[in-house]
Amino acid sequence: MLPDTLTFAPRNCGDCPIRHRAVCARCDADELTKLDQIKYYRSFSAGQSVIWSGDNMDFVGSVVSGIATLTQTMEDGRTQMVGLLLPSDFVGRPGRNQAAYDVVAVSDLVMCCFRKAPFEQMMTETPHIAQRLLQMTLDELDAAREWMLVLGRKTAREKIASLLSIIASRNATLEMATASGEMVFDLPLTREAMADYLGLTLETVSRQISALKRDGVIVLEGKRRVTVPDFDRLMEEAGDDSDGGILS
Amino acid sequence: MLPDTLTFAPRNCGDCPIRHRAVCARCDADELTKLDQIKYYRSFSAGQSVIWSGDNMDFVGSVVSGIATLTQTMEDGRTQMVGLLLPSDFVGRPGRNQAAYDVVAVSDLVMCCFRKAPFEQMMTETPHIAQRLLQMTLDELDAAREWMLVLGRKTAREKIASLLSIIASRNATLEMATASGEMVFDLPLTREAMADYLGLTLETVSRQISALKRDGVIVLEGKRRVTVPDFDRLMEEAGDDSDGGILS
DNA sequence: GTCGTCGTTTGATCTGGGTCAAAGTCAGAC
DNA sequence: GTCTGACTTTGACCCAGATCAAACGACGAC
Structure with a gap:
């Protein structure tokens, strides 16, 4: 279990496989240095839960490698997946403290995390992050709407x-x-x-x-x-x- | 037809019914003045189409009053609503030229529109707009995910x-x-x-x-x-x- | 090797919601 | 007034996909 996922961690963002697609995609060298200081990696093995809906969530982050799912569960156990998280996808919502969905690692998973407070701080200071996050969120919204057509019709x-x-x-x-x-x-x-x-x-x-x-x-x-x-x-x-x- | 919807237009943003909930919610007086200069109102009567999927779309805007729907249609005519637009909701996507969905006025409708180019320009200059748009988009994404549970399960x-x-x-x-x-x-x-x-x-x-x-x-x-x-x-x-x- | 577990396939049957059809309600046009 | 058309309700029937059940295959533990 947990093979080389921990040793995997790229030391600096320049080498990161998701450097140009994740929330940091638009950051310049300076901004990247700042992010570098507040980031940390977390690994999960296949099947492990990253967070439960309702849990306190003090971080946000990006999927670096592996796959995770976002799911919603009804009281009687019916479940619906509402997101499929691939490398570079973003997890968590700035400005929210509780997780709204269950996040589960489907394969072995590595995430690049930021504590929420410093990340939110950075978001107000460096527009490049907020810009990229907006773009990614709009893309996700489009995907969700496509998915709604699939589910409904x-x-x-x-x-x-x-x-x-x-x-x-x-x-x-x-x-x-x-x-x-x-x-x-x-x-x-x-x-x-x-x-x-x-x-x-x-x-x-x-x-x-x-x-x-x-x-x-x-x-x-x-x-x-x-x-x-x-x-x-x-x-x-x-x-x-x-x-x-x-x-x- | 088109009763007093045109005369409805509030002259300045300060009096606007959606002032504190729309994309302009966080703008200060200065920013509002700038927006004031590039905004214009459009009215639609119930049943009228605002835009067709695939059409060129040179504006974005907010619903001021009335209700509209966002729908997707398959080739064989099956349709799925993917958004219900109430007053203060935002229509259009900065950075995209083609409409992705059909937008139809369900009731008589008034929209506050901005030509896309100047709006995008303003977005880069005044972070308050982008911030608010991010927040609104995240809310919509949450709503879409809730909706997916409804549709699927x-x-x-x-x-x-x-x-x-x-x-x-x-x-x-x-x-x-x-x-x-x-x-x-x-x-x-x-x-x-x-x-x-x-x-x-x-x-x-x-x-x-x-x-x-x-x-x-x-x-x-x-x-x-x-x-x-x-x-x-x-x-x-x-x-x-x-x-x-x-x-x- | 055998056992257990997890994921998968396949079969038999049931049922919620779709389809087709007809009739009811209401508001506006004339 | 009544005619028209848009919207809605209700009924009869049917089928796609759910449910219940059994068995299969692959893999790791022992």
């Missing part, structure tokens, strides 16, 4: 295809993309987590994945490794405009 | 109860609250719009409203005026923690 099959295309394209920027147009990636989530993401049961998730496999939309190696032979086909199955609507 | 009855309690509590701050603990308000949405909000069909909305009425959770006068005799009961029906979880 798509069929189970479309939901699965949507999730697969989201994961595929989030990874696309990073790696993968087998020249030939094929895409290969590992599902970071269990069937149950996918069900929580999509407002389904895990059985339905399993059945629809099997169906997409049977129909040749995806190819599976084992239970986690997915190959998408034709991404446009997957987008069609997701019910999305195939000519990916250009925003921004 | 609640039953039709719970969905209706949730919507009613959201509308009730959004209004609560303003007016209403019959001392006795009763709440009375008008539904601003048609059954169809409620269905779009909740990921249901209008028939199901109608049936569930009838059921809540039959069970005494709400009382209807006509089709739009709602009385809630016992708000805690309504919250229970919504499946929410009755002891309203305190965040912030």
Whole structure:
């Protein structure tokens, strides 16, 4: 457990893998030095809980590596995932002391944390941080609204295809993309987590994945490794405009 | 049509009904003067479209009075509401030129608009605006996540109860609250719009409203005026923690 | 090796909410 | 007044996805 995650810690921000995408993306060298002074790393192993809804939360931070989920739970145990946190995503809300959601590490996870008070202080002093945070929050809001369409109006099959295309394209920027147009990636989530993401049961998730496999939309190696032979086909199955609507 | 909405326009920001809740809330007198110079009002009558998804959008703005909806539409016509815009809510995204959603006036509507370029200019100069916009965006993100739980995991009855309690509590701050603990308000949405909000069909909305009425959770006068005799009961029906979880 | 656990698949059955259809209510136009 | 159209309600029926249940596969502990 906790293999080299602790030794992982990049000593200075210049070497950080998320330097140009996280909340610090716009900071100049000076600002980075200041951040460097108040930052600290925390590691979590897969399955571990980062924070519980309602807990006192005295830090904010960025996911450096690994994946975490943001979920909401009803009294009777029904749960809905409301955020999927990938490297560079921000956790916590400046100006709030209590966590509003459960945060759980889905894989081994490293976070770059800042104590809340000094971070909020810095936010007022260095507009670059607030600017970047606004941009990231607006992006998250757009993602949440896309997700609302998925939850409210798509069929189970479309939901699965949507999730697969989201994961595929989030990874696309990073790696993968087998020249030939094929895409290969590992599902970071269990069937149950996918069900929580999509407002389904895990059985339905399993059945629809099997169906997409049977129909040749995806190819599976084992239970986690997915190959998408034709991404446009997957987008069609997701019910999305195939000519990916250009925003921004 | 378009009754006194145009003459409505408050001449200066000091008199504005949303002065202390909109994106300008934190501005001081100086900043307000600058905003005053670049603002203009636009009126829309009920049912009119403010902007279509994909349209070029050269302004941003705040809802001054009236109600509008933000919706997404799939190619085959399925629609999902992704935002309900009440007075003081912000429309548009700085740094984006195309509208991402359809915006439709549900009632007669007055908006306070700013051309995008000067507004973005001001945002970089006066941190008060960006600060407030960040706060508002974070609030919207929280609301979107709450909404995701509703869409993904609640039953039709719970969905209706949730919507009613959201509308009730959004209004609560303003007016209403019959001392006795009763709440009375008008539904601003048609059954169809409620269905779009909740990921249901209008028939199901109608049936569930009838059921809540039959069970005494709400009382209807006509089709739009709602009385809630016992708000805690309504919250229970919504499946929410009755002891309203305190965040912030 | 066996056992236990966790994640997954598959089958059988049930049901909440969708779909199709018809009729009711109300406000504004004429 | 009555006609029209928008909105709403209610009924009958059906199906996608939930629920209940069983079994399978992979992996780590022993």
